[in-house]
Amino acid sequence: MSNETASAARTLTLRILRHNPQDPASEPRWARYELEEYEGMTLFIALNEIRERFEPSLQFDFVCRAGICGSCGMVVNGRPGLACRTLTSTLPSEITLAPLPAFKLIGDLSVDTGQWMRGMSERLETWIHEQAETDLHALEERMEPELAEQIYELDRCIECGCCIAACGTARMREDFVGAVGLNKLARFRLDPHNARTDADLYELIGDDDGVFGCMTLLGCHDVCPKELPLQTQIAFLRRKMVTVS
Amino acid sequence: MKIVYTDVLVIGGGLAGLRTAVGVKQRGFDTIVLSLVPAKRSHSAAAQGGMQASLGNSAMGSGDNEDVHFEDTVKGSDWGADQRVARMFTHVAPKAIRELAGWGVPWNRVKQGEREAVINAERVVITESAAAHGLITARDFGGTKKWRTCYTSDGTGHAMLFALGDQTVANAIPVMERMEAVALIHEGGRCYGAVVRSLVSGELTAFLARATTVATGGYGRIYRVSTNAVICEGTGTAIALETGVAELGNMEAVQFHPTAIVPAGILTTEGCRGDGGILRDVDGHRFMPDYEPEKRELASRDVVSRRMTEHMRKGRGVKSPYGDHLWLDISVLGKEHVHKNLREVTDICRYFLGIDPANDWIPVRPTQHYSMGGIRTDHRGESTTLKGLFACGEAACWDMHGFNRLGGNSVAETVVAGMIVSEFIADYCADSASDINVSTGLVREFVERERAQLDALVAGRGSESATAIRQRMEEIMIDQVGIFRTGNELDRAVTELEDLLRRSRNLAVRYPNPGANPELVAAYRLPKMLKLALCAALGARQRTESRGAHFREDFPQRNDRDWLNRSITTWPAPEASLPKLDYEAIAVTDMELPPGFRGYGTRNHIDHPDSPARHAEIEKILQAVDADDRHARQRALMPFDHLLPEKYRPRNQRLETSA
Ligand SMILES: Cc1cc2nc3c(=O)[nH]c(=O)nc-3n(C[C@H](O)[C@H](O)[C@H](O)COP(=O)(O)OP(=O)(O)OC[C@H]3O[C@@H](n4cnc5c(N)ncnc54)[C@H](O)[C@@H]3O)c2cc1C
Numbered sequence: 001m002s003n004e005t006a007s008a009a010r011t012l013t014l015r016i017l018r019h020n021p022q023d024p025a026s027e028p029r030w031a032r033y034e035l036e037e038y039e040g041m042t043l044f045i046a047l048n049e050i051r052e053r054f055e056p057s058l059q060f061d062f063v064c065r066a067g068i069c070g071s072c073g074m075v076v077n078g079r080p081g082l083a084c085r086t087l088t089s090t091l092p093s094e095i096t097l098a099p100l101p102a103f104k105l106i107g108d109l110s111v112d113t114g115q116w117m118r119g120m121s122e123r124l125e126t127w128i129h130e131q132a133e134t135d136l137h138a139l140e141e142r143m144e145p146e147l148a149e150q151i152y153e154l155d156r157c158i159e160c161g162c163c164i165a166a167c168g169t170a171r172m173r174e175d176f177v178g179a180v181g182l183n184k185l186a187r188f189r190l191d192p193h194n195a196r197t198d199a200d201l202y203e204l205i206g207d208d209d210g211v212f213g214c215m216t217l218l219g220c221h222d223v224c225p226k227e228l229p230l231q232t233q234i235a236f237l238r239r240k241m242v243t244v245s
Numbered sequence: 246m247k248i249v250y251t252d253v254l255v256i257g258g259g260l261a262g263l264r265t266a267v268g269v270k271q272r273g274f275d276t277i278v279l280s281l282v283p284a285k286r287s288h289s290a291a292a293q294g295g296m297q298a299s300l301g302n303s304a305m306g307s308g309d310n311e312d313v314h315f316e317d318t319v320k321g322s323d324w325g326a327d328q329r330v331a332r333m334f335t336h337v338a339p340k341a342i343r344e345l346a347g348w349g350v351p352w353n354r355v356k357q358g359e360r361e362a363v364i365n366a367e368r369v370v371i372t373e374s375a376a377a378h379g380l381i382t383a384r385d386f387g388g389t390k391k392w393r394t395c396y397t398s399d400g401t402g403h404a405m406l407f408a409l410g411d412q413t414v415a416n417a418i419p420v421m422e423r424m425e426a427v428a429l430i431h432e433g434g435r436c437y438g439a440v441v442r443s444l445v446s447g448e449l450t451a452f453l454a455r456a457t458t459v460a461t462g463g464y465g466r467i468y469r470v471s472t473n474a475v476i477c478e479g480t481g482t483a484i485a486l487e488t489g490v491a492e493l494g495n496m497e498a499v500q501f502h503p504t505a506i507v508p509a510g511i512l513t514t515e516g517c518r519g520d521g522g523i524l525r526d527v528d529g530h531r532f533m534p535d536y537e538p539e540k541r542e543l544a545s546r547d548v549v550s551r552r553m554t555e556h557m558r559k560g561r562g563v564k565s566p567y568g569d570h571l572w573l574d575i576s577v578l579g580k581e582h583v584h585k586n587l588r589e590v591t592d593i594c595r596y597f598l599g600i601d602p603a604n605d606w607i608p609v610r611p612t613q614h615y616s617m618g619g620i621r622t623d624h625r626g627e628s629t630t631l632k633g634l635f636a637c638g639e640a641a642c643w644d645m646h647g648f649n650r651l652g653g654n655s656v657a658e659t660v661v662a663g664m665i666v667s668e669f670i671a672d673y674c675a676d677s678a679s680d681i682n683v684s685t686g687l688v689r690e691f692v693e694r695e696r697a698q699l700d701a702l703v704a705g706r707g708s709e710s711a712t713a714i715r716q717r718m719e720e721i722m723i724d725q726v727g728i729f730r731t732g733n734e735l736d737r738a739v740t741e742l743e744d745l746l747r748r749s750r751n752l753a754v755r756y757p758n759p760g761a762n763p764e765l766v767a768a769y770r771l772p773k774m775l776k777l778a779l780c781a782a783l784g785a786r787q788r789t790e791s792r793g794a795h796f797r798e799d800f801p802q803r804n805d806r807d808w809l810n811r812s813i814t815t816w817p818a819p820e821a822s823l824p825k826l827d828y829e830a831i832a833v834t835d836m837e838l839p840p841g842f843r844g845y846g847t848r849n850h851i852d853h854p855d856s857p858a859r860h861a862e863i864e865k866i867l868q869a870v871d872a873d874d875r876h877a878r879q880r881a882l883m884p885f886d887h888l889l890p891e892k893y894r895p896r897n898q899r900l901e902t903s904a
């Protein structure tokens with residue numbers, strides 16, 4: 001590991017947007033907390049320390065704390081991202097944290113992405129529509145190795161909600177399926193097990209709540225923690241949808 | 246009082262829970278899944294390296310089949326496994342992989358022709374056959390004779406969980422998120438469902454079901470440093486224990502993974518070593534061949550973790566402010582391989598360590614990783630003592646892992662068990678014996694008991710801090726119930742944990758909100774976690790031998806004569822401070838693979854008196870069976886087909902017909 005000369009420890013100021021919708025008396029407000037920074041501190045560590053030392057009621061979500069599960073999406077200094085893998089050393093000493101917009105607020109930094117994703121998934125039927133039932137006892141269907149890799153590339157979405165939080169359309173149109181939804185359809189479209197045609201997809205996303213709602217502002221593409229090629233996929237789907245329309 | 250009825254209540258939305266729910270739903274039963282978090286965020290998503298199934302497609306897996314997988318699994322378990330269950334598992338694993346492929350898991354595929362790989366730190370060329378082109382490929386993992394671990398890059402668990410999550414939606418199965426089961430409802434040896442608390446509103450609801458399935462994963466978070474997600478607190482296992490009826494098996498069998506990063510404890514997959522990565526010490530010396538010349542870095546996990554600790558104790562670790570560590574070097578694999586096939590690892594190193602593993606060595610040390618112990622079930626997944634309660638996945642002791650599970654065998658277990666157990670649950674639900682004849686009075690009693698406990702915490706009359714007690718528990722577990730154990734330290738651990746449990750009955754909560762309240766949650770989970778810690782510590786204290794992941798420095802030999810058994814713990818009474826410990830014998834006389842040398846270090850174990858006779862018997866039985874018919878030979882030794890649901894009995898097709 002690097003032998004950086006130890007710089008003087010910073011004092012961090014965290015400004016956190018707090019609100020508990022369960023409590024009728026609660027109003028959204030900014031709360032401030034000060035912490036001594038130390039090497040290797042992430043927002044996961046910082047938030048837990050705040051909860052432990054100052055604010056037992058502070059709500060936030062962490063699960064894997066390794067940047068894999070997508071639970072801890074929040075707006076960090078104006079930009080949606082995964083808190084668990086954000087080192088405080090990459091941020092200025094004043095850090096503002098707010099919940100992801102566009103999702104139902106559970107409390108403080110915790111939002112209900114699960115319900116949103118389920119709704120999207122039901123609407124777009126984001127699963128393999130199998131052509132034939134798999135024979136579990138026989139050799140599996142073959143697939144080109146490169147194709148499998150290509151599918152995995154798009155399958156890496158963790159449904160963290162950052163793309164929705166960064167999307168201009170999603171804020172205006174409640175039913176917009178967002179980059180997360182469109183990317184899923186692009187992913188299933190590649191899969192040879194899948195029986196749905198482009199015409200079927202057109203029925204689902206050939207409107208302003210789908211692929212034509214995107215204003216190509218690239219917000220989703222810029223913030224995706226998994227660096228998925230979201231804009232490329234949306235542009236590609238749009239071209240396909242124009243041809244089947 | 247709010248009551249919800251369903252046929253099958255599934256507690257847990259990880260791989261095991263979702264596959265169970267899909268299975269019963271497809272058999273026509275109603276089901277509800279409960280989860281602490283959105284199902285796709287369950288800890289299963291973090292599995293990186295892969296899933297074992299003996300497809301035998303790739304050149305390095307050639308000749309693989311159920312027999313080889315079975316042998317690896319049983320040896321890996323240090324003969325603690327239930328061999329019939331291990332057979333059921335290895336038989337169904339290829340079917341599970343194929344089912345998931347049909348549901349869209351983009352398993353990496355065999356590409357015909359030559360490719361470079363690193364084996365034992367040397368570049369070699371592997372030639373894949375044209376016949377295998379496009380079939381599912383596999384990588385090497387520790388403790389396996391063949392390359393058998395199927396994968397999607399290093400995001401295997403993610404791909405599997407998302408495919409299953411999608412199937413859950415496709416099958417219109419409701420998943421209730423942020424809902425925590427806090428007690429099981431039971432009477433007269435029969436389980437009727439659970440009392441469930443909403444983590445958002447604090448409301449309590451009784452869920453009543455014909456069958457209740459616990460698929461809540463492991464209990465790694467009773468340790469201070471763990472690769473597990475922060476929600477892996479074992480509360481599902483604990484509520485089964487708290488019934489006083491359900492049994493837990495082998496709670497002292499806790500696995501340490503050799504390579505978690507320091508200090509965060511985040512895992513780098515075994516695929517790193519499987520793909521050719523090596524371990525180095527403070528001098529950059531590759532030390533594993535000194536200890537295990539044959540298997541080196543790919544010895545079984547428990548073995549590698551112990552060797553690493555041993556090496557650090559000799560002063561060969563790298564000093565750091567967070568304690569000693571060693572290096573994992575995957576730069577030998579080349580940039581392209583690292584950045585493509587070990588992407589999560591690359592990301593983790595980049596974000597948490599600020600290094601690129603294609604150039605830099607990764608600081609690692611053994612860290613708590615997997616819970617072999619759990620709710621003891623029969624081969625159908627039903628609790629041995631509490632009817633109507635089923636368990637599967639990491640939460641269960643089904644018991645295919647015994648005292649050490651092989652890498653890649655766990656995500657495989659989750660889906661395979663989900664497939665098998667859901668069939669038995671469906672059979673059970675189809676029988677009128679599963680009708681829910683329970684009085685609302687009883688249900689009320691269970692709900693009120695939970696409410697009273699929560700109210701007492703919120704009323705704030707206690708004086709102890711949950712955080713302080715929890716931290717102490719975590720330290721005791723890692724320091725005294727860790728990789729190397731001794732009787733003295735375990736004695737102290739048990740005594741102190743007992744004291745902590747007593748103190749945990751007097752907790753103070755600063756923030757008196759009965760609804761969303763992280764502090765309250767931590768407080769009511771703590772006694773549950775302490776009970777599990779006590780089961781593990783006491784089990785380890787009493788087991789005066791070394792087997793798999795359980796290693797006693799004062800009893801370093803595996804002792805089949807006295808200890809070829811499963812530790813069984815139950816909780817005798819709510820106010821008790823220690824579990825009751827019993828043992829379930831594992832019979833040698835009907836084993837397909839009687840205990841023998843596991844192949845690490847020197848041959849050094851105490852034989853079971855029945856072993857020689859069983860070995861001789863096996864030889865005799867096999868003489869009478871066609872030497873070329875491996876199925877007939879297997880059946881003659883230990884038939885298991887009849888234990889499987891009928892739909893999973895057919896044989897698995899392979900490329901090589903002789904397999
Ligand atoms: C970092 C890491 C990498 C791994 N890599 C591999 C690998 O490559 N190969 C392999 O085979 N294995 C691997 N494993 C092990 C494997 O991932 C797990 O054993 C397996 O995924 C467990 O699945 P599960 O369904 O049993 O439980 P989980 O996925 O842990 O799911 C548990 C579920 O239960 C819910 N829950 C828990 N308690 C309650 C409660 N009281 N009430 C309601 N819901 C509750 C949770 O919300 C969650 O939905 C890895 C483990 C780790 C830690």
